[in-house]
Amino acid sequence: MVSEQSSGKQLRITNEVRAYQREWIEKTRQRVSEGEPFAICNGDDCEEILNVMDIPVIVINYWHAIITTKRMADYYLDILRERDYPATVFSMGLAVTMDNKPDVAPWGGLPKPSIIIGGARQDTEMRIMELWAREYGCIFWPMEFALYHGVEKAPPPGWFERMRDHWDEFVDPQKLDYRVQEQEKLIRYLEVSTGKKFSLEKLTEAMQLVNEQMDYWRMARDLIAKTSPSPVTLRDQLSMYQTTWHRGTPQGRDFLKAYYEEVKERVENSVAACPEEKIRLMWVNALGTPPLWGRWAEEKYGAVCVTHNYMGIAVDCYARTIQNNDPLRTLAARYMLLFWTTPDWIAAQAKHSNCKAAVMVGGRRSIMAFEKAGIPLATIPSERDDEATRAALSDFIETRLLA
Amino acid sequence: MSAFDDLQKHYRQRDLAARQWKKEGGKVVGYFCDNVPEEFILVAGLFPLRLSGDPWGDTERIGNYSEQGNVFSREGFVASMLHMILNGKYDFLDYLIIPHARDSIHRLYTTLINLKETDPTLKIPELSYLDNLHTTFYSAGIYNRDRWFGLKKQLEEWTDKEITNERLSQAVAVTNESKRLLKELAALRATDPPLVSGVDALQIIGSSMFMLKEEHNKLLKEYLTGVGQLPARNGARLFVEGSPLDNLQFYEIIESCGATVVAEDNCWGNRIFDVPIDMASDPLEAIIDRYNNKAPCSRMYPLSRRIEYCLRNALESKAQGVIFNIYRFDDIQAWETPDEIKELKEKGIPTLYLKDQPYLIAEPEALKTKIEEFVQGI
Ligand code: SF4
Numbered sequence: 001m002v003s004e005q006s007s008g009k010q011l012r013i014t015n016e017v018r019a020y021q022r023e024w025i026e027k028t029r030q031r032v033s034e035g036e037p038f039a040i041c042n043g044d045d046c047e048e049i050l051n052v053m054d055i056p057v058i059v060i061n062y063w064h065a066i067i068t069t070k071r072m073a074d075y076y077l078d079i080l081r082e083r084d085y086p087a088t089v090f091s092m093g094l095a096v097t098m099d100n101k102p103d104v105a106p107w108g109g110l111p112k113p114s115i116i117i118g119g120a121r122q123d124t125e126m127r128i129m130e131l132w133a134r135e136y137g138c139i140f141w142p143m144e145f146a147l148y149h150g151v152e153k154a155p156p157p158g159w160f161e162r163m164r165d166h167w168d169e170f171v172d173p174q175k176l177d178y179r180v181q182e183q184e185k186l187i188r189y190l191e192v193s194t195g196k197k198f199s200l201e202k203l204t205e206a207m208q209l210v211n212e213q214m215d216y217w218r219m220a221r222d223l224i225a226k227t228s229p230s231p232v233t234l235r236d237q238l239s240m241y242q243t244t245w246h247r248g249t250p251q252g253r254d255f256l257k258a259y260y261e262e263v264k265e266r267v268e269n270s271v272a273a274c275p276e277e278k279i280r281l282m283w284v285n286a287l288g289t290p291p292l293w294g295r296w297a298e299e300k301y302g303a304v305c306v307t308h309n310y311m312g313i314a315v316d317c318y319a320r321t322i323q324n325n326d327p328l329r330t331l332a333a334r335y336m337l338l339f340w341t342t343p344d345w346i347a348a349q350a351k352h353s354n355c356k357a358a359v360m361v362g363g364r365r366s367i368m369a370f371e372k373a374g375i376p377l378a379t380i381p382s383e384r385d386d387e388a389t390r391a392a393l394s395d396f397i398e399t400r401l402l403a
Numbered sequence: 404m405s406a407f408d409d410l411q412k413h414y415r416q417r418d419l420a421a422r423q424w425k426k427e428g429g430k431v432v433g434y435f436c437d438n439v440p441e442e443f444i445l446v447a448g449l450f451p452l453r454l455s456g457d458p459w460g461d462t463e464r465i466g467n468y469s470e471q472g473n474v475f476s477r478e479g480f481v482a483s484m485l486h487m488i489l490n491g492k493y494d495f496l497d498y499l500i501i502p503h504a505r506d507s508i509h510r511l512y513t514t515l516i517n518l519k520e521t522d523p524t525l526k527i528p529e530l531s532y533l534d535n536l537h538t539t540f541y542s543a544g545i546y547n548r549d550r551w552f553g554l555k556k557q558l559e560e561w562t563d564k565e566i567t568n569e570r571l572s573q574a575v576a577v578t579n580e581s582k583r584l585l586k587e588l589a590a591l592r593a594t595d596p597p598l599v600s601g602v603d604a605l606q607i608i609g610s611s612m613f614m615l616k617e618e619h620n621k622l623l624k625e626y627l628t629g630v631g632q633l634p635a636r637n638g639a640r641l642f643v644e645g646s647p648l649d650n651l652q653f654y655e656i657i658e659s660c661g662a663t664v665v666a667e668d669n670c671w672g673n674r675i676f677d678v679p680i681d682m683a684s685d686p687l688e689a690i691i692d693r694y695n696n697k698a699p700c701s702r703m704y705p706l707s708r709r710i711e712y713c714l715r716n717a718l719e720s721k722a723q724g725v726i727f728n729i730y731r732f733d734d735i736q737a738w739e740t741p742d743e744i745k746e747l748k749e750k751g752i753p754t755l756y757l758k759d760q761p762y763l764i765a766e767p768e769a770l771k772t773k774i775e776e777f778v779q780g781i
Binding site (some may be wrong): 120126127131144149152174 | 505506512515516520521532534536537538540543546549606701702704705706730734735737738739740741744756758
């Protein structure tokens with residue numbers, strides 16, 4: 001077998017995605033300088049609508065990932081601290097704008113947006129986006145019905161199997177009406193202020209492209225799930241997540257198609273990402289980043305994280321069947337509920353990928369819930385790769401998995 | 404026992420009146436925050452009790468619950484309230500209304516629902532969620548109006564009694580009277596020199612949420628009649644802006660430096676009685692309108708409304724300095740602070756920014772020194 005680590009070979013597609021992003025921002029900058037509109041919004045908030053209207057949009061989660069990858073996070077967090085603002089990851093984009101130094105900023109900073117859209121997903125989101133718009137001198141557009149607002153009940157077991165086709169079972173229909181109205185108001189504003197057009201037909205197409213994109217993702221995930229040692233590192237799998245910011249575009253779909261084909265090629269050629277893989281694990285965290293202790297666990301125990309909860313989000317949650325010929329309402333429902341992080345869902349994913357256990361930062365209650373769902377859970381005290389984390393992992397692996 | 408002693412007793416023993424009510428066969432509705440319409444609860448014949456935390460109580464119990472998925476109950480006072488519910492301190496509640504307020508409060512709803520399912524041994528009251536939006540746009544008002552109608556219906560179901568307009572008018576008269584009396588109290592603080600300390604005021608205001616309003620009004624009236632004889636206070640006049648203060652520790656430290664807190668902007672102080680209910684309109688609509696347009700807390704859009712509120716109240720109280728007291732993890736409050744400080748500076752009002760404050764002030768002496776320095780500089 002060929003070791004990816006020893007040959008240092010990454011998936012070709014991850015580099016292509018990165019190169020495309022760079023090109024995309026240059027093109028966008030060019031378009032904005034020619035007077036075209038540009039938007040900033042939070043992830044899973046309005047991207048499809050903006051894409052359909054041909055208004056380039058940057059999703060802040062993605063922008064923050066770029067800032068972090070360029071190792072600029074500390075720099076921008078300091079900018080916030082200097083101004084007495086809370087130094088949080090979510091506000092790094094605002095810090096770039098406050099700093100206003102294109103020669104320092106990743107990608108030279110963003111072009112000036114025509115609109116910043118902010119939701120009520122968290123208290124601070126609206127405020128941060130409001131301040132960001134003030135900093136740019138552009139319009140701030142608040143959205144009151146954001147992710148998870150439509151949901152007041154505990155998730156029913158097995159929800160993840162019904163989400164694609166039966167999403168209407170999970171979102172409060174009255175709130176959904178409001179979200180649809182909110183989207184219509186936004187569309188009207190964008191049509192008036194930019195002269196661009198929205199079309200339901202195009203939205204239907206876009207949502208079908210999303211579904212196709214996620215189907216390729218599922219196929220790739222399934223190949224990885226049944227191939228041991230895993231053909232792709234978790235890092236590479238996660239780096240494909242940035243294509244979710246190009247949902248509903250032919251480019252987004254094509255990236256995932258190429259990803260699937262490359263994974264398949266690797267499986268056929270028996271390429272192993274970590275040839276020493278002995279114990280398969282699932283890594284669960286909120287940021288969608290690979291575990292910092294991954295190399296250590298691999299070298300010490302042959303323990304490899306082969307999947308992550310973000311892979312589940314992609315394959316189980318983004319694709320939605322359009323109901324009643326109404327793509328705008330279908331989309332609204334996804335903007336109001338993407339997923340619940342329930343133990344039964346994590347357990348199902350872990351088992352699907354032939355993992356012996358899941359790992360996450362947590363405590364006794366999580367362990368109980370995961371055991372109940374049928375998968376052992378290793379809890380670590382923090383995301384750091386330090387002695388405490390290693391000790392907790394060693395203890396779990398030695399007593400639970402090797403004993 | 405003087406009227407003030409009585410009020411103070413209820414501030415200290417916050418569940419006293421509610422437990423007594425319960426003993427006599429009544430039912431108690433707990434609620435969080437200052438945007439649950441107590442008029443509805445009163446008219447339904449139930450006892451409205453605003454829940455508060457306890458900085459001296461431990462939060463060990465929630466250690467098991469405050470992990471992944473619950474990362475939002477981080478502000479100390481929210482963690483403390485959750486702990487108290489789980490620990491049985493609020494085990495006499497029949498119902499609990501949770502409004503869509505700050506994230507950590509709003510998420511208590513799903514946390515408690517989940518806990519009810521996973522751990523049936525916990526005594527968690529019947530829950531009701533009161534959604535509302537964080538803007539004051541016209542369409543948000545329409546949405547919220549529906550939610551309040553929903554709450555009214557819920558209370559009617561709980562009690563099997565109709566909430567009529569006539570009885571609502573009576574309740575509004577009582578709660579408006581409370582607001583009017585509390586405004587008189589605010590005026591005694593804002594006068595020069597102030598006649599009432601911040602520590603006393605916070606107890607009087609707070610106890611109005613732990614007692615039946617009529618009872619509280621009676622005691623407050625009595626207190627206000629006798630207040631003319633109180634000695635005037637000297638020292639610096641301070642305005643306190645920031646996180647919710649459901650206990651006296653912070654004011655006690657400030658006033659031990661010889662200063663007086665003449666007004667504040669938080670949901671356990673003057674903010675709760677700022678906006679009365681319009682008695683001339685249909686009572687149901689007037690109540691809804693009042694809660695839609697009441698003095699905003701920091702989670703509300705837009706920022707300008709918050710800044711205007713802080714500035715206006717600091718100026719009206721003739722404060723010589725403003726102390727910002729922001730709890731650790733209270734990010735939504737922290738996001739508005741730099742703008743407020745800037746505006747106050749432009750008006751020539753000095754400020755002291757205490758950020759990342761713990762819910763329980765562990766080192767009162769160090770804080771006192773800081774405040775003393777600030778007061779001396781005024
Ligand atoms: S500031 Fe607002 S959200 Fe926070 S506790 Fe007070 S009323 Fe509730």
